[in-house]
Amino acid sequence: MKSKFPLRLWLIWMLHASMAEAETQSLAEIQQTIRTYLVSILQREYRDFDVAVAPLDPRLKLPRCSKALSVSQMRKTVLLGDVSLKVRCEGEHSWTIYAKAHVSLFRKVVVLAHPLPKGARLTPDVVTLKRFDVSALRQGYIERPETVIGRLLKRRVAEGYVLTPNLLMADKVIHKGDAVMIRALAGALDVRMGGHALMDGEMGQRIRVLNDRTRRVIEAVVHGPSEVRVLF
Numbered sequence: 001m002k003s004k005f006p007l008r009l010w011l012i013w014m015l016h017a018s019m020a021e022a023e024t025q026s027l028a029e030i031q032q033t034i035r036t037y038l039v040s041i042l043q044r045e046y047r048d049f050d051v052a053v054a055p056l057d058p059r060l061k062l063p064r065c066s067k068a069l070s071v072s073q074m075r076k077t078v079l080l081g082d083v084s085l086k087v088r089c090e091g092e093h094s095w096t097i098y099a100k101a102h103v104s105l106f107r108k109v110v111v112l113a114h115p116l117p118k119g120a121r122l123t124p125d126v127v128t129l130k131r132f133d134v135s136a137l138r139q140g141y142i143e144r145p146e147t148v149i150g151r152l153l154k155r156r157v158a159e160g161y162v163l164t165p166n167l168l169m170a171d172k173v174i175h176k177g178d179a180v181m182i183r184a185l186a187g188a189l190d191v192r193m194g195g196h197a198l199m200d201g202e203m204g205q206r207i208r209v210l211n212d213r214t215r216r217v218i219e220a221v222v223h224g225p226s227e228v229r230v231l232f
Contacts, residue, residue: 025062030069030087031055034099037071042079048106048131054099066091079103081135104133109141110148115159122148122168132162139164150203173225174201182209182220184230195228 031053038051067090074084080103088096108129116126127145134141142148142163152169174180174197184191194212201207201222209220209228220228 023064025064025089027056027058027060030097030099033069034071034085034087034101037085038079038083038101038103042103042105046105050104050106051101052104053101056097056099060097062089062095062097063091063093065089065093065095074098080105102135104135106131107134107141107143108132109134109137109143110145110163112157112159112161112163116153116157118153118155120153122151122153124149127163130160130162137162137164139166170202172200173203174207174222174228176200178226180209181227182211182218182230183223183227186231197228201228 034053035051042049042051070088070090072086072088073079074086077083083101083103085099085101086096087099088094109132110127111130111132112126113128114126116122120126124145127148129145132141142165148163148168151171154167154169157163157167176197176199178197180195180197182193182195184193195209196212198208198210198217203222203224205222206219207222207228208217210217218230220230223229
């Protein structure tokens with residue numbers, strides 16, 4: 001008759017293994033806690049985002065925490081891109097681990113609908129909006145198409161390329177020496193006089209202008225080609 005002793009040893013080992021498994025903190029539970037923490041913060045301000053928690057080392061064996069796990073950021077920075085976090089158990093068998101996650105924030109940003117050469121002027125038909133993960137747009141981005149209309153490209157740009165502020169040249173609508181109309185506005189009063197620009201100017205920029213009649217130098221805001229305004 002075969003001895004049942006080896007079978008008993010195997011059963012005892014399996015029982016201890018099951019108990020050890022039950023007393024070990026689930027790594028999946030830790031990851032879910034991290035995700036819940038990040039989502040709870042992000043959803044206060046954003047709607048379109050995604051959180052990817054990096055896998056934890058499967059060799060990690062931690063005692064099951066008798067209290068709720070606490071999660072905090074390693075650095076108080078904007079939750080965008082790669083994020084470092086600290087997970088702490090303050091139960092009977094306390095422990096602390098460090099984890100990483102990636103936060104993607106999606107927005108509709110301005111892109112080119114057609115390829116354009118260097119120096120091309122942007123018009124409404126050549127720009128469109130496309131959903132992008134802005135955490136990957138290190139050079140910035142633009143959300144309102146109307147803010148780029150009329151601007152010039154510093155270099156050739158391919159179709160579908162995200163427009164960034166450093167791709168756009170300042171659009172000088174008035175140049176030094178140009179004849180301009182100076183409009184002085186005060187309520188219903190609208191006084192107009194001739195002048196000359198003493199410097200280049202973009203839309204909305206304040207520049208120095210010579211009043212041809214009084215020969216005085218004044219400051220006025222560029223309102224369009226050949227027009228500046230003085231507000232009182």
